[in-house]
Amino acid sequence: MPQYMIIMGLYTVLTAYILYLVFTIVLRSKNVWEQIMSIIVIVPFAMRLLFIK
Amino acid sequence: MFAHSHGDAMYWTAGFALLVMALTFAVMMVLARRYNQKIPLAITLFVAVGASAVATGFNPLRHLFEGPTWYIYINLVIFCGMIFLTTMKAAGNLDCIAYDILANFRTKPAVVLVLVMALLFFPGMVTGVGTAAILSTGMVAVVILRVCGIPNVKIAAILAVVTTIGSAAPPVNLPAIIIASGINMPYEGFDRILWALTLPSGLFAMFWLGWRDYRVPSLEAIEEALPKPERKNAIMPYVPLIVVITIMVCIRAFPGQFPDIVTPMVFMVGSIVTLFTGRRFDYVAASREAIGGGVLSTVALIFVIGAVVQVTTLTGAKGLLVLAAMVIGATAPALMYLAMAVSLPLLGGVLTQLGTAVILGIPFELAMISKNQVAFVAGLSMLCYFAQLVPPSALGGYFARDLAGEKDYMPMLKKCIVPSLFTIIYAVVELVFANQFAAVFVPF
Numbered sequence: 001m002p003q004y005m006i007i008m009g010l011y012t013v014l015t016a017y018i019l020y021l022v023f024t025i026v027l028r029s030k031n032v033w034e035q036i037m038s039i040i041v042i043v044p045f046a047m048r049l050l051f052i053k
Numbered sequence: 054m055f056a057h058s059h060g061d062a063m064y065w066t067a068g069f070a071l072l073v074m075a076l077t078f079a080v081m082m083v084l085a086r087r088y089n090q091k092i093p094l095a096i097t098l099f100v101a102v103g104a105s106a107v108a109t110g111f112n113p114l115r116h117l118f119e120g121p122t123w124y125i126y127i128n129l130v131i132f133c134g135m136i137f138l139t140t141m142k143a144a145g146n147l148d149c150i151a152y153d154i155l156a157n158f159r160t161k162p163a164v165v166l167v168l169v170m171a172l173l174f175f176p177g178m179v180t181g182v183g184t185a186a187i188l189s190t191g192m193v194a195v196v197i198l199r200v201c202g203i204p205n206v207k208i209a210a211i212l213a214v215v216t217t218i219g220s221a222a223p224p225v226n227l228p229a230i231i232i233a234s235g236i237n238m239p240y241e242g243f244d245r246i247l248w249a250l251t252l253p254s255g256l257f258a259m260f261w262l263g264w265r266d267y268r269v270p271s272l273e274a275i276e277e278a279l280p281k282p283e284r285k286n287a288i289m290p291y292v293p294l295i296v297v298i299t300i301m302v303c304i305r306a307f308p309g310q311f312p313d314i315v316t317p318m319v320f321m322v323g324s325i326v327t328l329f330t331g332r333r334f335d336y337v338a339a340s341r342e343a344i345g346g347g348v349l350s351t352v353a354l355i356f357v358i359g360a361v362v363q364v365t366t367l368t369g370a371k372g373l374l375v376l377a378a379m380v381i382g383a384t385a386p387a388l389m390y391l392a393m394a395v396s397l398p399l400l401g402g403v404l405t406q407l408g409t410a411v412i413l414g415i416p417f418e419l420a421m422i423s424k425n426q427v428a429f430v431a432g433l434s435m436l437c438y439f440a441q442l443v444p445p446s447a448l449g450g451y452f453a454r455d456l457a458g459e460k461d462y463m464p465m466l467k468k469c470i471v472p473s474l475f476t477i478i479y480a481v482v483e484l485v486f487a488n489q490f491a492a493v494f495v496p497f
Contacts (some may be wrong), residue, residue: 003312010318011129018132018344021337025345037093040353041128044121 015049066109067369074081074105074370075113094312094405094446095353102357108269111370121356122444126180126317127230128352132344133320134180134225138189138342140324141293144331148282149290155200155275162267163260165201169194170215170259174251177220179320181227183441183449184347186216191456197246200278202268209457210468213442213450214258218476220449221438222251223478224301224316227355228410228437232430235362235371235415246431246494254435254479257413258472291329297323347452351407372479378413378420393417394481405448424484425491432487435480442469 019042028040078101085092099117106113141147150172158164173194176186191212198208220226223244233240284290300319303311314322328336344352365371382389397417399410414433420431441449444462453467483490 007312007314007318008431010314013463014129014133014317014321017340018129019339021344022349025341025349033090033092033096034349037095037353040095040099040121040356041349043118044128044356044359047118047122048125 005018010047015045019045055464062305062372062428063369067373070105070109070368070370071373072366073108074101074365077104084481085322093350093353094408095350095357096295098354098404098408099357099360102361105368105370106364111364111367113364116363116367117360120361121359123234123362124355124359125234127225127227128264128355129317130225130320131180131182131185131348131352131355132319133324134176135185135189135343135348136340137293137297137324137327138176138185139180139339140327140334140336142189143334143339144327145282145284146290146293146327146331147193148279149284149331151197152275152282153290155197155270155279156272159201159272159275159492162201162264165197166259166263166267167256169197169211169263170219170255172197173212173215174219174255177216178222179225179316181220181222181230182348182351183216183438184351184452186219187449187452187456188347189213191216191453193489196279198263199261200270200274202270203263203266205457205459206464207262207266207468209453209465210472211259211262212453212457213465214262214469214472214476216453217254217438217441217449218251218255218258218435220441221247221435222255223247226434228406228414229430229434231355231358231362231407231410232414232418232433236418236426238426238430242427242496243431245496246428246490247434249490249494250431250435250483254472254476257475261472261475262468283332285330292330293323293327296326331446343439347448351448352408354405358407361408361411362415365411368387374412374416375419378416382420389417389420390481390484393433393484394477397433397436398439398443398477401437402443402446404440405446406437406440409440410432410434421484421487423486425495427495427497428487428491429484432480432484436477436481439477440471442466442473 020045022041026035029035078097080098081092081097101116103113106116114426154165154168158168172190173186176189177183194212195208198211226247229243230240297319300322304313377390381392388437396413397409400413404412414437418426418430441447447462450462450466454462459465
């Protein structure tokens with residue numbers, strides 16, 4: 001398997017891990033502004049996860 | 054969607070977009086204060102830029118989320134750098150490093166000050182965020198400096214100024230990356246010029262604020278302030294750092310032979326190594342702690358800056374600012390440099406260092422495109438970073454004050470004036486003689 005495929009795969013896993021962390025922070029937070037702000041972080045990372053392979 | 058306007062009409066469109074953006078921003082700030090709400094800057098800027106797109110007849114949804122995708126990589130670097138630093142802290146490795154510095158070099162003030170500077174530089178270097186340094190190695194630096202007899206207000210000033218300068222040091226300098234991507238220039242060849250700017254400034258700040266009050270601490274005082282940390286062996290706390298530096302060096306020294314896993318993954322490897330070098334800790338909890346709070350706000354702000362670049366380019370607002378900067382530059386270049394030195398840090402007090410890099414940094418760079426771009430962007434980025442000390446946002450300054458346990462901001466800010474002025478004047482000299490600096494410090 002080409003090296004770049006492995007590295008891109010690792011980055012997809014890393015993005016999924018970061019998204020998981022952000023989601024858990026959002027769900028635990030009681031600050032509504034922080035929850036709204038996290039949408040700005042979640043959308044680009046979700047686009048990276050879903051559209052770039 | 055409306056067609057782009059041409060002729061004189063385009064100035065009106067661009068001006069109107071800027072006006073709507075500024076007005077929406079101001080209204081949101083006033084409303085937040087009126088109703089006692091702490092709206093994050095990222096949301097305020099996001100709404101303002103969306104409103105300017107709608108007011109000029111564009112559908113903002115696509116652009117508000119397309120712009121941020123350019124900044125995914127740099128945000129991964131920040132997240133992973135913070136995870137690495139937090140795991141180092143959780144494993145007790147940072148405590149060991151602090152103890153070693155004090156126990157071995159306490160009689161050599163110059164060495165201690167340089168090592169504390171390195172401690173405060175490192176997190177900013179790898180994440181590009183000054184607050185990352187204050188939140189991670191900052192506590193260690195406070196303990197060391199306090200044991201060495203440096204007054205609290207000066208400790209706060211050291212934290213604020215040195216982490217500000219350190220965040221401009223290579224390899225990651227966020228305003229430089231933002232300005233470079235805003236003018237379609239690769240972020241390459243910045244290392245030596247950024248070292249040339251940050252090292253003298255950092256050393257000056259450290260010695261100006263720390264040298265006079267330094268007192269050699271006794272071993273008992275050190276043991277009392279910093280209980281001897283547990284460690285597996287002498288070298289273990291340094292292993293994660295050695296691994297990260299070795300991988301980074303190998304990637305550059307053996308291109309094509311050593312797999313280039315890129316900076317974020319290097320930090321993740323380092324953070325996993327940390328699991329085996331100190332006390333046991335919960336890796337996922339440490340990661341969550343690393344990316345929560347201030348770091349999440351910074352990352353959100355960087356994504357919003359992507360949206361600002363995209364929308365201001367779309368509406369012509371960025372072009373209008375470039376034109377204004379070029380007119381000032383053509384009228385009197387000295388006025389242009391004065392405008393840079395004053396407006397970049399001061400406007401950054403409202404927009405933060407990243408916001409000012411987008412709104413003013415890119416236009417200033419485009420107006421002076423005939424100079425060596427790498428050297429010029431490096432100088433501009435230094436000026437942008439000093440926004441971290443300017444209220445009302447003063448991200449780095451407030452964190453530093455709180456960590457040092459100071460109540461008021463102004464006494465600390467007064468102590469920051471001389472090292473800040475030294476750095477700003479040095480950066481302006483570098484901007485004026487950018488081509489001469491580039492001949493020595495820029496590879497192309």
